[in-house]
Amino acid sequence: MAHKLNSMAMILFLLLASTAKAEPGVFDVTTATYGVKPGPDITQALAKAWNDACASPSASIVVVLSGTYKLREASFKGPCKAPIEIRVQGILHAPTDGSRPTKKDTWVGFEHVNMLSLSGGGTFDGQGALSWSKNDCNKNKNCKSNAINLRFNITNSTVQDIITSLNSKNVHMNVFGCKNVTFQHVNITAPGESVNTDGIHIGHSTAINITDANIGTGDDCVSIGHGSKEITVTKVTCGPGHGISIGSLGKYLNEEPVVGIRVNNCTLRNTQNGLRIKTWPASPSASTASAIHFEDIIMVNVGNPVLIDQKYCPWNQCKKKFHRELRSAILYVAVAYHVADIDLTYNGKKGPLTFQCSNVKPTITRVTKALACATSAGLKK
Ligand SMILES: *[C@@H]1O[C@H](CO)[C@@H](O)[C@H](O)[C@H]1NC(C)=O
Ligand SMILES: *[C@@H]1O[C@H](CO)[C@@H](O)[C@H](O)[C@H]1NC(C)=O
Ligand SMILES: *[C@@H]1O[C@H](CO)[C@@H](O)[C@H](O)[C@H]1NC(C)=O
Ligand SMILES: *[C@@H]1O[C@H](CO)[C@@H](O)[C@H](O)[C@H]1NC(C)=O
Ligand SMILES: *[C@@H]1O[C@H](CO)[C@@H](O)[C@H](O)[C@H]1NC(C)=O
Ligand SMILES: CC(=O)N[C@H]1CO[C@H](CO)[C@@H](O)[C@@H]1O
Numbered sequence: 001m002a003h004k005l006n007s008m009a010m011i012l013f014l015l016l017a018s019t020a021k022a023e024p025g026v027f028d029v030t031t032a033t034y035g036v037k038p039g040p041d042i043t044q045a046l047a048k049a050w051n052d053a054c055a056s057p058s059a060s061i062v063v064v065l066s067g068t069y070k071l072r073e074a075s076f077k078g079p080c081k082a083p084i085e086i087r088v089q090g091i092l093h094a095p096t097d098g099s100r101p102t103k104k105d106t107w108v109g110f111e112h113v114n115m116l117s118l119s120g121g122g123t124f125d126g127q128g129a130l131s132w133s134k135n136d137c138n139k140n141k142n143c144k145s146n147a148i149n150l151r152f153n154i155t156n157s158t159v160q161d162i163i164t165s166l167n168s169k170n171v172h173m174n175v176f177g178c179k180n181v182t183f184q185h186v187n188i189t190a191p192g193e194s195v196n197t198d199g200i201h202i203g204h205s206t207a208i209n210i211t212d213a214n215i216g217t218g219d220d221c222v223s224i225g226h227g228s229k230e231i232t233v234t235k236v237t238c239g240p241g242h243g244i245s246i247g248s249l250g251k252y253l254n255e256e257p258v259v260g261i262r263v264n265n266c267t268l269r270n271t272q273n274g275l276r277i278k279t280w281p282a283s284p285s286a287s288t289a290s291a292i293h294f295e296d297i298i299m300v301n302v303g304n305p306v307l308i309d310q311k312y313c314p315w316n317q318c319k320k321k322f323h324r325e326l327r328s329a330i331l332y333v334a335v336a337y338h339v340a341d342i343d344l345t346y347n348g349k350k351g352p353l354t355f356q357c358s359n360v361k362p363t364i365t366r367v368t369k370a371l372a373c374a375t376s377a378g379l380k381k
Contacts, residue, residue, distance in 0.1 A: 024058065024059035024060050024061050024085070025053070025056050025058060025059070025060040025061070026060070026061050026063060027049040027050075027052050027053045027060060027061065027062045027063065028049075028062075028063040028065065029042060029045045029046055029049045029062070029063065029064055029065075030063075030064075030065050030067075034046075034048055034049050036069070040069070040070065041069070041070040041071070041072060042064065042069040042070065042071050042092070043070075043071055043072040043073065043074070046062075046064070046071065046074055047074065047075075049062045050062055050074075050076050050086075053080070053084050054076075054077075054078060054080035054081070054084065055080075055081060056080075056081060056082060057081050057082060058082050059082045059083045059084070059085075060082065060083075060084055060085070061084070061085045061086075061087055062084065062085070062086045062087065063087045063089070063120075064086075064087070064088045064089060064090045064092070064120070064122065065089050065090060066089040066090050066122075067090045067091075068090060068091045068093065069090055069091070069092055069093065070092075070093050070095070071092040071093065071094065071107075071108070072094075072095055072099070072101065073101035073102060073103070073106070073107055073108070074107070074108040074109070075102070075103065075106075075109050075111070076108075076109065076110045076111070076113060076116075077111045077112060077113075078110075078111065078112040078113035078114065078116075078154075079112050079113070079114060080113060080114070082115075083114075083115035083116070083117070084113070084115070084116055084117070085116075085117040085118075085119065086116070086117070086118045086119075086120070087119055087120035087122075088118070088119075088120040088121075088122030088123075088124075088163070089120045089121055089122050090122050090123075091122065091123040091125060092108075092122065092123065092124050092125060093125050093127055094107050094124075094125065094126045094127050094128075094147070094149075094169070095127075096127045096130060098130075100144075100147070101147055104144070104145070104147070105145050105146070105147055105148055105151075105170070106147055106148055106151045107124075107126060107147040107148065107149050107150070107168075107169075108124060108149065108150050108151070109150075109151040109152075109153075110150075110151065110152050110153060110154050111153045111154075112153060112154075113153075113154045113155075113157065114154070114155045114156050114157070115155075115156050115157060116154050116157040116158075117157065117158050117159075117160070118157075118158070118159045118160070118163055119158075119159070119160045119161045119162075119163060120161075120163070121161065121162050121163075121164075122163065122164070123164040123165075123166055124149050124150060124163070124164065124165050124166065125166040125167060126147070126149045126165070126166065126167050126168035126169050126170075126172075127167055127169075128146070128167045128168050128169035128170075128190065128194060128197065129167060129194075131146045131169040131170075132169075132193075132194045132195045132196075132197070132218075133195075135170075135195045135196055137196065138196075145170060146169035146170040146196075147168075147169050147170060148168065148169075148170045148171045148172070148173075148174045149165045149168035149169075149170075149171075149172045149173065150165060150172065150173045150174070151173075151174045151176070152173065152174065152175050152176070152178055152181065153176055153177045153178060154178055154181060155178065155179045155180055155181070156179070156180045156181075157178075157180070157181045157182075158181070158182045158183075158184065159173075159181070159182070159183045159184070159186060160182070160183070160184040160185055160186075161184065161185050162185045162186065162187050163185075163186050163187070164186075164187040164188070164189065165186070165187070165188045165189075166188075166189050166190070167189070167190050167191075167194070167197075168190060168197055170196055170197070171196065171197065171198040171201050171219075172188045172190070172197060172198065172199050172200065172217065173186070173188070173199065173200045173201070174201050174203075175200060175201065175202040175203070175205050175208060176202075176203050176204055176205065177204050177205065178202075178205040178206075178208060179205065179206045179207055180206070180207045180208075181205070181207070181208050181209075182208075182209040182210075182211070183200065183208070183209065183210045183211070183213060184209075184211050184212055184213075185212050185213065186200075186210075186213045186214075186215075187213070187214045187215075188200070188213070188214070188215040188216070188217060189214075189216055189217070190216070190217040190218055191218060191240075192216070192217075192218055192240030192241065192270075193218055194217065194218035194219075195218060195219070196218070196219050197217040197218045197219050198217060198219040198220045198221075198223055199213075199215035199217050199219075199220065199221045199222055199238070199241065200213075200215070200221075200222045200223075201220070201222075201223045201224075201225065202222070202223070202224050202225065202228050202231060203224075203225035203226060203227055203228060204226070204227035204228070204256065205227070205228055205229075205231075206228075206229040206230055207229070207230045208228070208230070208231050208232070209231075209232045209234070210222060210231075210232070210233045210234070210236055211232070211233075211234045211235050211236070212235045212236070213235075213236045213237070214236075214237050215236060215237070215238050215241070216238070216239050216240050216241060217240070217241045218240070218241065219241060219242050220241060220242045220243065220244070220245045221236070221238030221239070221241045221242070221243060221244050221268070221271070222236065222238070222244050222245075222263075223244075223245045223246075223247075224245070224246045224247075224258060224261055225247065225248075225249070225258075226249055226255040226256050226257070226258060227255070227256035227257075227258070228258050228259075228261065229258075229259045229260055230259075230260045231260065231261045231262070232262045232264075233261075233262070233263045233264075233266060234262070234263075234264050234265050234266070235265050235266065236266045236267075237266070237267045237268075237269065238266065238267070238268045238269070238271055239267075239268055239269035239270040239271045240270050240271060241271050241272070242271060242272045242273050242276075243268055243271045243272065243273035243274045243275060243276060243302065244263055244266065244268070244274070244275050244276070245273070245275075245276040245277070245278055246258060246261060246276065246277045246278070246289055246292060247276070247277055247278030247279055247289070248278040248279065248280055249277075249278065249279045249280070249289060250279045250280040251280045257288045257289065257290065258288070258289040258290070258292070259289075259290055259291055260290075260291045261289075261291070261292045261293065262293050262295070263275065263293070263294045263295070263297065264293070264294070264295040264296045264297070265295075265296045265297075266296075266297050266298075267297075267298045267299075267300070268297065268298070268299045268300070268302050269299075269300045269301060269302075270300070270301050270302075271299075271301075271302050271303065272302075272303045272304070273302065273303055273304045273305075273307055274297070274299050274302045274303075274304065274305035274306055274307070275294050275297065275305070275306050275307070276304075276306075276307045276308070277289060277292070277307075277308045294306075299344070305344055306342070
């Protein structure tokens with residue numbers, strides 16, 4: 001009997017030892033080590049906690065408990081020795097005094113981090129209201145570009161449950177050079193009239209999933225730029241804003257293609273556009289977009305539900321010089337559009353609803369005749 005008890009105690013001890021070993025190290029910025037209380041500037045403490053966590057040989061958690069804190073900037077740099085979770089429960093406020101972060105266009109940046117998890121229900125508040133009115137980057141090449149709330153250059157990572165990005169001075173989340181990253185339950189909010197506050201912009205990234213997100217801003221909900229591959233956007237609610245867009249593509253030479261985009265089970269509500277593919281006029285031949293699927297999309301009060309624009313040219317940026325340079329490149333528009341099962345109704349006064357095509361010849365099936373490109377592409381019965 002005694003022997004049996006002994007071995008049971010032994011097993012229990014081993015179990016405890018192994019769970020203790022698997023327990024990640026916790027780096028709580030509000031502990032004495034880092035010395036932060038809600039209210040003051042958390043910048044130094046957070047940087048220190050990150051450095052300690054990143055150097056830890058076993059998994060670790062950086063915690064920002066609930067409360068409101070000031071954060072001048074954060075640069076979370078890897079590579080780190082083990083997986084890291086950043087659990088932000090509090091509200092982080094960006095500066096409003098016009099000061100610019102060290103990396104001028106980034107408030108909070110993640111670089112070269114593998115196996116990151118950002119979660120905790122907290123809020124990154126960019127406090128952008130003062131900046132939006134001053135933003136003239138659409139027209140002025142030498143403008144000061146405002147800080148993006150969150151910039152990710154990470155792999156094998158998740159951003160989830162629920163991270164809120166509020167009132168960014170610029171794009172809310174920039175996903176660049178990322179691979180295998182899931183964004184789940186992110187909440188992105190800015191007023192409909194805020195300038196350039198895109199929700200999530202993706203470029204040069206592979207295997208990115210955005211799911212169960214709520215995004216309402218003054219610009220694109222999700223925009224997918226060149227070099228994007230295997231992107232899935234599902235169960236995302238957009239609005240207000242400019243809708244979901246691919247592009248703009250073809251502005252620069254040697255852009256990488258956009259391949260394998262799935263947008264499904266999304267709802268767009270009160271948006272200027274629904275789904276867009278934007279290419280600049282006379283796009284260089286290298287610029288292609290293929291295997292793009294939009295499926296099961298609900299649109300409520302949407303301006304241009306489906307817009308495939310091959311002459312995208314905002315604010316007259318297509319200077320004559322630009323045109324001439326590109327015309328000498330071989331223009332090859334490799335597009336095959338298949339439009340099917342579209343059921344839209346128009347509730348406004350300027351009806352009826354039209355479906356226009358220029359420089360596009362889609363294959364059309366099961367679409368109300370009135371919607372199809374009857375005149376420009378020729379509708380075969
Ligand atoms: C993607 O990242 C997750 C961790 O977030 C990891 O468990 C998974 O194995 C990765 N998948 C691939 C294909 O690399
Ligand atoms: C991401 O995970 C995959 C699969 O586990 C692995 O092959 C790859 O090396 C990881 N990426 C990085 C940058 O460590
Ligand atoms: C999203 O963020 C806004 C602004 O902070 C907030 O009012 C709303 O409750 C958040 N939604 C969720 C689901 O967290
Ligand atoms: C992303 O979503 C697609 C489709 O739902 C799924 O096949 C894929 O495994 C997901 N990838 C990750 C990294 O979660
Ligand atoms: C959308 O969601 C429904 C219900 O979960 C599912 O049956 C359907 O297959 C989804 N659509 C796509 C394109 O994944
Ligand atoms: C902008 C940036 O930081 N890009 C980097 C993202 O990560 C990849 C892979 O680690 C680098 O090659 C990029 O330079």
